[in-house]
Amino acid sequence: MAYLFQRYKHDYCLAKNASTTAFPEMKKLLTVPPAFKKFGNDYFADENYFFGSDPEGGKVGSGGGTVNLLYDAWQNEGAEGKLEDWLANEKRLIIHAGGQSRRLPAYAPVGKVFTPMPIYRWKRGQKVDQTLISLQTPLFNEILTKAPDNLNHLVASGDVLIRTEDPLPEIPDADIVCFGLWEQADKASGHGVFFSKKNSPKELEFTLQKPSIDKIQELQEGHLFLIDIGVWLFSPKALKVMFDRCGWDDASNTFDGKTPSFYDMYTTYGQA
Structure with missing residues (x-):
């Protein structure tokens, strides 16, 4: 497992991109509240x-939510051939936006990514009807475009807006x-935290959730150490491992029990 250190800032209400270059739009897979699923797809x-x-x-x-969303998308596209081949055939952006929205109850039915966002002065490319996802996806598209072909997911x-001040590193x-954010220990203690050895700073040693x-x-x-900002890149191989840990059965092309077993990507996979 590799770990990329990069200075990022995260903000709930401000978009600032270092580049105005337009990057290709990737296939977007979203987990949303059940009531919005059919309407969204239509x-x-x-x-x-x-x-x-x-x-x-x-x-x-x-983790279970990630593989369940990918499985549903594969089924929607016909589920032909092997799952591994489908995972490798294009780049995809997965955004988890199906939480309860307790702090924004008005947007619970549609998911927090469709929360309207104000227009900010001196920022290019904004629209009067923009939403949180409108401001999230340009950076995500840039990351996927610049990532090695093997890192295609x-x-x-879905509830944090990441803004960059510097060009993306290699x-x-x-x-x-x-991807992580340098922070002080008092702020990091309220988040998932990545740790790496000082003599190998770009390799993840382990993660802790809300350490003291x-x-x-x-x-x-x-x-x-850095705090986890909730942006991870995966290869098809890594996703297949997560499928297997969620109870995937290659012979039947489905999960044991028909649905994924519980698997937390941040606490369990992050420790692997």
């Missing part, structure tokens, strides 16, 4: 979107690349 039918929802009847975690959180060719300030300071002697 309304955005010509805009390269696919909408899915987590299975009913139980939590599947971020980007998984992102993205390493690995099975998983994670004392724990972070204890580890600082031999490690660097």
Whole structure:
């Protein structure tokens, strides 16, 4: 597993891109509330979107939700051939936007990514009807365009807007690349935190979820740390491993029990 260190800022209400270059629009797969799924697929039918929802009847975690969305998209496209071949055939952007929206209840039925966003002065390319996803996707498209061909899936959180101040660095060719933000220990303690050894700063050693300030300071002697901003790149091989850990059966081309078993991408896969 490789880990990409990059100085990013995250903000809920400000878009600032270092480049105005237009990058190709990738296929967008979104997890949304069940009530919005059919409407979204009908309304955005010509805009390269696919909408899915987590299975009913139980939590599947971020990893289970990711593979369930990919499985639904594969089924929607005919499910021909092997899953591994389909995972490798194009670049896709996956955004998880199906949370309960407790802080924004008015947008719970459609998902937080469709929250209207104001127009900011001195920023190019904005529209009066723009939403959060309108401001998220340019950077995600740029990352996927510049990533090695092997890294063809980007998984992102749907409730945070990432803005860049510097050009993207070279993205390493690995099975998983994670993006993080340098922060102080007191702020990092409220997030997932990546740790790497000081003598190999671009390789992920392990992750901790909301570690205490004392724990972070204890580890600082031999490690660097960043907070997880919820942007991960995956190769088809890495995604297939996640499918297998969620109960995928190659013989039947489906999951044991018909739905993915619970698997948390951030706490479990991040420790692998």
